[in-house]
Amino acid sequence: MFGKGILRGLGITARHLLETYIDDVKRIPSRYAYDRRLIKQPVEERGIFTIQYPEEKRVLPENFRYIPMLIFDDTTGEDRCTSCGICAKVCPPQCIWILREEDEKGKPIPRPAEFYIDISICMGCGFCAEFCPFDAIKMNHDYEIAVYRRFPDLVLNKDELSVPASYYAQLYPTAWAEEEKRREEERKKKEARAKAAAARKALAAKKKAASQKAEAQDGETS
Amino acid sequence: MSETMPAVDSTLPYNDVVPGAVIGQDGETLIVAREKWPELARYLRDKEGYDYLSSVTGVDNLTHPKRKDVERFEVVYHLYSIQRGGGPLVIKVRAPEEDPEVPSVVSIWPGADFQEREIWDLFGIRFPGHPNLRRILLWEGFHGHPLRKDWKEAYYEEEKKPFGSRWPKGDYPREKMRLPWQEERAIWQDNVVYPTDFAPDTWQPPEITYHFGLDLYRELEGLKTDRIIVNMGPQHPSTHGVFRMVIALEGETIVGLEPEMGYLHRNHEKIGERNTYLMNIPYTDRLDYICSMSNNLGYVLAVEKLLGDVEVPERAHYLRVIMAEFTRIVNHMWAIGFLLNDLGAFFTPALYAIEERELILDLFEAASGARMMCNYMRPGGVARDVPEGWLDQARKLVNERLPRAIDELDRYLSENEILLARTKGVGYLSPEDAIAYSTSGPVLRGSGVPYDVRKAEPYSIYDRFDFDVVTEEGGDVYARYMVRIREMRESVRILKQALRDIPEGPVMPPGKQKYSFRVPPGEVYQRIEAPKGELGFYLVSDGSPNPYRYHVRAPSFINLTALGPMCVGYKVADAVAVLGSIDIVLGETDR
Numbered sequence A: 001m002f003g004k005g006i007l008r009g010l011g012i013t014a015r016h017l018l019e020t021y022i023d024d025v026k027r028i029p030s031r032y033a034y035d036r037r038l039i040k041q042p043v044e045e046r047g048i049f050t051i052q053y054p055e056e057k058r059v060l061p062e063n064f065r066y067i068p069m070l071i072f073d074d075t076t077g078e079d080r081c082t083s084c085g086i087c088a089k090v091c092p093p094q095c096i097w098i099l100r101e102e103d104e105k106g107k108p109i110p111r112p113a114e115f116y117i118d119i120s121i122c123m124g125c126g127f128c129a130e131f132c133p134f135d136a137i138k139m140n141h142d143y144e145i146a147v148y149r150r151f152p153d154l155v156l157n158k159d160e161l162s163v164p165a166s167y168y169a170q171l172y173p174t175a176w177a178e179e180e181k182r183r184e185e186e187r188k189k190k191e192a193r194a195k196a197a198a199a200r201k202a203l204a205a206k207k208k209a210a211s212q213k214a215e216a217q218d219g220e221t222s
Numbered sequence B: 001m002s003e004t005m006p007a008v009d010s011t012l013p014y015n016d017v018v019p020g021a022v023i024g025q026d027g028e029t030l031i032v033a034r035e036k037w038p039e040l041a042r043y044l045r046d047k048e049g050y051d052y053l054s055s056v057t058g059v060d061n062l063t064h065p066k067r068k069d070v071e072r073f074e075v076v077y078h079l080y081s082i083q084r085g086g087g088p089l090v091i092k093v094r095a096p097e098e099d100p101e102v103p104s105v106v107s108i109w110p111g112a113d114f115q116e117r118e119i120w121d122l123f124g125i126r127f128p129g130h131p132n133l134r135r136i137l138l139w140e141g142f143h144g145h146p147l148r149k150d151w152k153e154a155y156y157e158e159e160k161k162p163f164g165s166r167w168p169k170g171d172y173p174r175e176k177m178r179l180p181w182q183e184e185r186a187i188w189q190d191n192v193v194y195p196t197d198f199a200p201d202t203w204q205p206p207e208i209t210y211h212f213g214l215d216l217y218r219e220l221e222g223l224k225t226d227r228i229i230v231n232m233g234p235q236h237p238s239t240h241g242v243f244r245m246v247i248a249l250e251g252e253t254i255v256g257l258e259p260e261m262g263y264l265h266r267n268h269e270k271i272g273e274r275n276t277y278l279m280n281i282p283y284t285d286r287l288d289y290i291c292s293m294s295n296n297l298g299y300v301l302a303v304e305k306l307l308g309d310v311e312v313p314e315r316a317h318y319l320r321v322i323m324a325e326f327t328r329i330v331n332h333m334w335a336i337g338f339l340l341n342d343l344g345a346f347f348t349p350a351l352y353a354i355e356e357r358e359l360i361l362d363l364f365e366a367a368s369g370a371r372m373m374c375n376y377m378r379p380g381g382v383a384r385d386v387p388e389g390w391l392d393q394a395r396k397l398v399n400e401r402l403p404r405a406i407d408e409l410d411r412y413l414s415e416n417e418i419l420l421a422r423t424k425g426v427g428y429l430s431p432e433d434a435i436a437y438s439t440s441g442p443v444l445r446g447s448g449v450p451y452d453v454r455k456a457e458p459y460s461i462y463d464r465f466d467f468d469v470v471t472e473e474g475g476d477v478y479a480r481y482m483v484r485i486r487e488m489r490e491s492v493r494i495l496k497q498a499l500r501d502i503p504e505g506p507v508m509p510p511g512k513q514k515y516s517f518r519v520p521p522g523e524v525y526q527r528i529e530a531p532k533g534e535l536g537f538y539l540v541s542d543g544s545p546n547p548y549r550y551h552v553r554a555p556s557f558i559n560l561t562a563l564g565p566m567c568v569g570y571k572v573a574d575a576v577a578v579l580g581s582i583d584i585v586l587g588e589t590d591r
C-alpha cells in the first residue's frame, strides 16, 4: 500500500512517546521529582535516550577521563610528584612542561618547581596517569572547563592542576582501594626489609665485635 | 638504472616469465626493476591471480640507517588474491632521488589511482602513465612534499618525540606573557616555504583540469544538453564531513564525477613518524573516529607483529574481539542512519538507529574511559580489565537489545517503498570492478564478492568463531545497505560466542609496561576487517623507539576510487545516496 511506510514511521515516534511515558511512571522516584539529578542510561528502559543537560547529568563511570590532575597528600600537603618526567615523555601531543626543582648547587630535588599542562593541546589520552610510577597524576572527571580565552586560561599551572588525594579517592574508589592495598604492602615490605637490615647489621656488628674480641684474645694469648 | 643492472638472476621468482624483472629479494619482498614493473604486474594479475591491489605506498630512505646504499625512494605494493585468500605478495620498486619516477599501474589495477596520487602528493614520486596525476590531499599550489624526510612541518620542534624542551627545564612562559602561544616559541615558527620564484603580486592559482575518473565520459543516448560542471560541497554535502564532489552533468545525468578531499588533512603519517610507537595509539583513534576500537586493534596488531615475541593473554584477545565487533555494530548503525539522511529522511531514522550505540558507547566508556577516543588497546593486550558487571551488561545488550534493534531497523526500512525507490538499482558496481578498484568491506561484499579479512587472513582469534561472510548480489546501494544489516547480525553472533567463552585472567603480559620501547628493525603490513573495509597499517622500523615509516591504508579513502564509476549514468541526487552507501569518514579519508 502506498504510504504505509510513512504511517509505520509515525508509529515509531508515537511508540517512543508512550514508552518514555511508561518508563517515567515506572521509575520511582520519578526522573523529574525533587532536583534534577545524575542519570544513568538504562539498558532496561525503552523510551527516550536524551539527558536534559545541564539540569540532568550523566553518572560517569570510574574510568572516565577528561584532563589530568595532580595529587597532593591531604595531611602533609606534599605533592606526590617527584618530577621524574615520565608523563612529559609519554604524552603524545607533548603538552606537559615540568620544571624540576634544584638546590643552589644545581642538584635536582625530586619535586616539581613548575608543572604546566596546556589542556587545549591535551588529547585526553590518559597515558600520563597510566605511566606515572608514583600515582601522582590522574585523570579528572570534571568536564565543565569552558573559558573565554585560550590563553592563559587553558594553560593550567601546578596550583590549578592540584587536587587532594581525598578527591581522587572519592572519584576512583576501586582504584584507590587497590592502590592503598599496594602501598600498605609496600610499606610492610619496606618495614620488613628495614627490620631485616637492622637485624643483619646487628648480627654483623655482633660478629665483628666477637671476632675483634677473639683477635684481641688471640693477640693476648700469643 | 638498467645499465648497471646485473645479469638476469634465474633463482629469483618470475624471472623465467619476465626476464630481468625481479632484481632482488628481501625476505618475502621482491624488488622489481622499474622498467619491467608494468609487464610483471600484468602477468601477476592475469596469470598468478593477484587481482587485488590492497595498498600502495612510498618510503623515503633518506635517513634510514640501514638503507644508505639503496635508492632514495621506493614504492611498496601489497597484492592479494581474492580467490585464494591468504597473505600478500610484497613488491618494491625503487627510484633514485634525481629521477623519482615509477611507472603507473592504474591501467592494471585501477585501485591504484588515488594511492599513486597520494604518493605523488606526499613524496613527489611521479607515475608516468597515470591519467590524472595531481595532488589529492594537499592543494595544487602547495610547495614541497611533506612525507619526505627532509621536509619540516609548521611549528617544527624536533625530529622525534619526546621533545627535550618539556623536561626537566620545561618552563611554559605563562606568567611572562610575552609569547603566549607555544607555537610562536617554536624555533621554526610557522615554517611556510615559498618557491624561489614566488611573486605574490603576479601569482596565479594553478589551473586544475578535472579528468573525471578514468575515461568515464559516456556518450548518453537521447537528449543532448550542454555539459555543465557542478560543485557539490565543500560544505557538508551529506553530513559526512567536509568533502567535495565535482560533477559533470548533462541535464540531470552524471557523466563524470571526481571527488576532492583533504580538507581535514593533518598529515597523520608525518605525526606518526615523529611519535613513539605507543603515542600513535591515541592518534589512531582520530582516524575513523566512529570506530576507534578497530583502529586501535589494527595498529597494535601491526606493532605486535613487528615486535615478534608478544604473548597476548587470552582474556585480552577476547576483549579485543568484543570491542571490535561492538564497533562494527556502532558503525553500521551510523552508516544506515546516515544513508537515510542522505536519502532525505533527515535525522529521524538516524537518531533511532543510534540509540543502541549510546549503550555500546557507555560500555566503551566504562572500560576505556572515553566514549569515542577510546585508546584502549596496547601492544600485548588491553589497557585495563573491564570493571565489575561490565560483561553482564554487555550480555544483556547482546542478547536482548541489539537483536531487537537490528530487527526493527530491518522491519521498518528494508521494505520501505521510498528507500527501495531510491536505492534499488542505483550506483551499480560489478564484482569485477569492485575488485579492480580495490574496494573493500561492505562495498566489495555488496557486489557479491565474498571477501572478508577475518576469514581470508584471520588475525587475532577470529578463527575460533563461527560466523558467515555476508554478501549480496545486487551491487547497488540497496545491496550495501543490506550487507550492513546482515553483518550486524553476524557481529551479534560473534559477540554471543565471545561473551560466552571469555576466560578470567590477566589482560596484559606480566612485567611492568614500558612507556617507550625499541622495536626490532623490519617492516610489516597488518590489515584487519574494519567496519568500513580493509584497514591496513604499514610500519617500517629502523630499530629506534619511533617508527621510521607509518602508513595507514584507509578503507574509506580507497573506496572512494569507485565513487566516480558508480555514479556515472545516474541522476545528480543519486550521487549523495551512493556516497552514503560507501560510508566514508573524513577523518580517515583525509588523514
Ligand code: SF4
Pocket (backbone or CB within 6 Å): A080, A081, A082, A083, A084, A085, A086, A087, A088, A098, A131, A132, A133, A134, A135, A136, A137
Ligand atoms: S606526575 Fe608522575 S610521571 Fe609525571 S613527573 Fe610527576 S611523578 Fe613523574
Ligand code: SF4
Pocket (backbone or CB within 6 Å): A067, A068, A087, A090, A091, A092, A093, A094, A095, A096, A117, A121, A122, A123, A124, A125, A126, A127, A128, A129
Ligand atoms: S592525558 Fe594524554 S595528552 Fe593529556 S597530558 Fe596526559 S598524556 Fe598528555
